[in-house]
Amino acid sequence: MMDPAPSRPRRSIYRRLARAAGWLLAGVLAVTATLAAAVGGLLWFTLPASHEEAAIPA
Amino acid sequence: MSITLDRDGVPRIRAASEADAAAALGFVHARDRMFQLELLRRSASGRLSELVGSRALAIDREMRVLGLRYRAVAEYRSLPSDDRVVLEAYARGVNAWIDAHGRFSAPEFILLGAPDHWTPVDSLLWAKTMGLWLAGNWQQELARLALSHTLSPERIAELWPGRAGAPGALPHFAAYQPGVAVAAAELLDALPHFPEPFTLPSTESNAWAVGAALSATGSPLLAGDPHLLYTLPGLWYLARIERPDGVWAGATAPGVPGIMMGRNSAIAWTFTTTGADTQDVFVETPAGQGLYTTPDGPRPFATREEVIRVRAEPDVVLHVRETRHGPVISDIRPATDGALLSVSMASLEPGETAASGFLALNRAHSVAEAGAAAAMITSPVQNMFVADAQHIALFTTGRVPIRRAGDGSAPVSGADGLHDWLGFASGRQLPTILDPAIGYVANANEPVAPPDFPVFVGRDTQTSWRVQRIDELLRAPGKRTLDDLARMQTDIASAFARHFVPVLRAVALPEGRARLAAAQLQDWDGAMSADRPAPLIFGAWLTRFREDVLRRAGVPERSPAVSQLGFVGLLLSPETDAAVRVAWCGGPCDAMLAAALESATADLAAQLGDDPATWRWGAVHQAVFSHPVLRFIPLLGALTEARIAVPGDTTTINRQEALFGNFESVHGGAYRGVYDLADLDRSRFITTPGQSGHLLSATARVFLQRWAKGETIELGPVPTAIEGRLLLTPDTSQ
Numbered sequence: 001m002m003d004p005a006p007s008r009p010r011r012s013i014y015r016r017l018a019r020a021a022g023w024l025l026a027g028v029l030a031v032t033a034t035l036a037a038a039v040g041g042l043l044w045f046t047l048p049a050s051h052e053e054a055a056i057p058a
Numbered sequence: 059m060s061i062t063l064d065r066d067g068v069p070r071i072r073a074a075s076e077a078d079a080a081a082a083l084g085f086v087h088a089r090d091r092m093f094q095l096e097l098l099r100r101s102a103s104g105r106l107s108e109l110v111g112s113r114a115l116a117i118d119r120e121m122r123v124l125g126l127r128y129r130a131v132a133e134y135r136s137l138p139s140d141d142r143v144v145l146e147a148y149a150r151g152v153n154a155w156i157d158a159h160g161r162f163s164a165p166e167f168i169l170l171g172a173p174d175h176w177t178p179v180d181s182l183l184w185a186k187t188m189g190l191w192l193a194g195n196w197q198q199e200l201a202r203l204a205l206s207h208t209l210s211p212e213r214i215a216e217l218w219p220g221r222a223g224a225p226g227a228l229p230h231f232a233a234y235q236p237g238v239a240v241a242a243a244e245l246l247d248a249l250p251h252f253p254e255p256f257t258l259p260s261t262e263s264n265a266w267a268v269g270a271a272l273s274a275t276g277s278p279l280l281a282g283d284p285h286l287l288y289t290l291p292g293l294w295y296l297a298r299i300e301r302p303d304g305v306w307a308g309a310t311a312p313g314v315p316g317i318m319m320g321r322n323s324a325i326a327w328t329f330t331t332t333g334a335d336t337q338d339v340f341v342e343t344p345a346g347q348g349l350y351t352t353p354d355g356p357r358p359f360a361t362r363e364e365v366i367r368v369r370a371e372p373d374v375v376l377h378v379r380e381t382r383h384g385p386v387i388s389d390i391r392p393a394t395d396g397a398l399l400s401v402s403m404a405s406l407e408p409g410e411t412a413a414s415g416f417l418a419l420n421r422a423h424s425v426a427e428a429g430a431a432a433a434m435i436t437s438p439v440q441n442m443f444v445a446d447a448q449h450i451a452l453f454t455t456g457r458v459p460i461r462r463a464g465d466g467s468a469p470v471s472g473a474d475g476l477h478d479w480l481g482f483a484s485g486r487q488l489p490t491i492l493d494p495a496i497g498y499v500a501n502a503n504e505p506v507a508p509p510d511f512p513v514f515v516g517r518d519t520q521t522s523w524r525v526q527r528i529d530e531l532l533r534a535p536g537k538r539t540l541d542d543l544a545r546m547q548t549d550i551a552s553a554f555a556r557h558f559v560p561v562l563r564a565v566a567l568p569e570g571r572a573r574l575a576a577a578q579l580q581d582w583d584g585a586m587s588a589d590r591p592a593p594l595i596f597g598a599w600l601t602r603f604r605e606d607v608l609r610r611a612g613v614p615e616r617s618p619a620v621s622q623l624g625f626v627g628l629l630l631s632p633e634t635d636a637a638v639r640v641a642w643c644g645g646p647c648d649a650m651l652a653a654a655l656e657s658a659t660a661d662l663a664a665q666l667g668d669d670p671a672t673w674r675w676g677a678v679h680q681a682v683f684s685h686p687v688l689r690f691i692p693l694l695g696a697l698t699e700a701r702i703a704v705p706g707d708t709t710t711i712n713r714q715e716a717l718f719g720n721f722e723s724v725h726g727g728a729y730r731g732v733y734d735l736a737d738l739d740r741s742r743f744i745t746t747p748g749q750s751g752h753l754l755s756a757t758a759r760v761f762l763q764r765w766a767k768g769e770t771i772e773l774g775p776v777p778t779a780i781e782g783r784l785l786l787t788p789d790t791s792q
Contacts, residue, residue, distance in 0.1 A: 043754050046165045048089045050063065050782030055789035056081050056154040 067757030084151025189405030282328025588676025
């Protein structure tokens with residue numbers, strides 16, 4: 001009688017799932033951080049300068 | 059022109075002339091509030107749908123039908139050249155900012171593109187908007203008409219008790235076809251209501267002027283705090299302006315080239331709203347295609363076409379009609395069937411000189427000159443408090459209609475001419491008080507005119523609970539200081555609560571949570587403290603009672619026909635006829651009061667825990683300042699709001715008005731000013747939440763904590779620290 005083929009350990013599936021979730025989370029975080037940095041940068045750019053000179057039509 | 063900015067972001071403007079100062083103010087308004095300016099002109103012009111799509115269509119239709127911008131254009135043409143110069147200079151200041159920054163004029167424009175140039179007509183829209191916000195009688199009239207198919211005129215009148223001794227009674231609505239009441243209800247539903255954008259709950263305010271004899275300085279003192287919607291950024295913007303001919307300081311309103319409430323070198327001024335009835339709804343009679351009935355026979359409507367552009371949707375074309383009374387408001391509804399309703403509004407009538415009056419007030423050198431300016435401010439109808447070094451006074455701004463008949467409290471037939479307006483009362487024909495013998499003059503929106511005053515100002519008056527407390531404090535022995543006045547502005551004693559808590563204590567309650575809650579009222583002095591349970595229990599109890607009574611009668615809880623305090627006061631007052639309570643409560647109101655406390659405390663327990671002794675007013679009563687547009691976007695709304703626990707309620711001098719069924723305060727005294735006529739540079743100010751409209755700015759919420767604590771700042775010539783400098787030079791090349 002042959003021994004049954006050893007089944008893949010179940011935990012490896014969990015490990016792969018966890019790894020995929022990790023990558024997904026990292027991706028989401030990276031995109032979010034990039035977007036937040038872009039939006040924050042744009043907002044920062046629109047903050048009025050505390051020192052400014054301007055010409056007003058007479 | 060040079061501008062220094064202190065650490066709070068308050069500008070101190072130095073300019074050589076009135077026009078230069080206006081240009082500099084326009085520049086700093088644009089710098090800090092450009093998107094607010096954009097929303098102001100778009101909302102008043104009926105152009106919000108271009109920005110936000112069809113969800114703003116209701117407000118756009120309303121504004122186009124009422125024709126605020128259409129009328130502002132005509133008014134600008136009739137302004138004196140001196141005043142036009144100031145408005146044009148202000149527009150140049152705003153446009154200098156726009157030209158320099160384009161779509162980076164404010165964060166919101168990054169997506170929207172650079173704003174259009176500001177025009178002098180845009181500035182006139184602020185007064186037009188206030189003329190509409192500070193006079194809401196037309197909606198009360200519509201609400202009464204809408205209720206007329208379910209309630210008798212007597213019951214409708216009780217929803218907003220009139221003054222004892224005042225003339226007039228609600229008309230019997232039976233004269234109208236049943237469809238008219240339905241049309242009024244449908245129109246009311248179609249109108250945007252608070253908390254939708256660019257709408258307001260009731261508008262109120264406090265002010266008092268103390269004469270020299272009662273003042274510790276030997277010169278008059280003045281205090282004022284208008285109550286309007288809380289927004290982020292706020293409606294007000296502090297500024298100090300220095301010119302060779304004087305100094306101005308106080309609350310400015312972005313869009314307007316001057317000080318709205320504040321001081322110049324000789325006088326200080328502030329306003330309270332009067333609740334004057336300056337709007338009448340008429341039920342018109344159609345007389346064939348394009349015609350309506352008048353006492354002189356059929357007459358054609360005046361018409362114009364308005365095109366509303368809607369973001370991502372086809373344009374909406376409005377065929378606006380006007381009768382001899384004013385705009386056909388039934389056209390605000392998209393459906394064209396039903397009754398023909400028009401409205402007369404004093405603020406929409408020809409002859410508006412509000413802008414000139416406002417500039418004349420800024421230029422006034424004495425109480426007498428301010429009184430002359432008050433007569434020129436044709437709308438809204440406000441009590442204008444003024445003090446100079448010798449005198450204190452109350453003048454009434456605006457125009458109050460004189461009717462052929464009736465009290466303007468409910469819609470009337472437009473065809474017969476019996477209720478037409480014959481003209482206006484204004485200036486000294488309206489209540490005026492100069493140096494009263496009592497030594498002070500105060501107002502918190504209760505009527506100034508006695509019931510037998512020759513001019514009928516309006517039926518629907520506000521209750522006098524806040525002024526009772528102001529009187530109590532001002533009549534106490536001793537002379538008053540500026541500190542006393544500033545402390546008074548944050549007073550949280552409720553004369554309303556003191557008056558009615560004994561009625562509530564007498565209500566029989568079964569054993570249980572409700573009785574435990576009511577026990578918190580036993581030794582309560584009526585102080586609306588944030589750290590006490592009693593104000594919360596009192597407020598929740600009466601709020602639920604009001605809801606229950608109105609629901610039982612089939613009256614919408616938010617109906618403009620219902621006075622917030624007057625109706626509840628009527629039901630609780632021992633002097634009220636028992637038949638009134640039977641009509642509304644089905645007997646003495648005690649059973650409904652007991653049931654209301656039972657259900658209100660059940661809700662509070664679910665939120666705050668079982669023990670009423672641990673509940674705190676401040677846990678739920680927070681002042682909330684929201685962005686007028688971003689507040690509707692999930693997550694972003696929460697990120698762009700400011701909130702802080704506050705004491706007080708609708709009945710306290712430190713007035714905080716909550717939404718129906720919710721204790722968040724969304725309306726109150728976002729600006730407070732106290733003025734010392736012995737040395738006007740010692741005058742003190744606060745606004746909230748801050749100066750900048752840029753949500754990342756350090757000054758966007760800079761006053762929030764100080765305002766909540768009742769603190770104030772001076773706007774003297776030298777700031778405590780200079781954080782910025784702006785230099786504006788005239789460009790003669792353009």
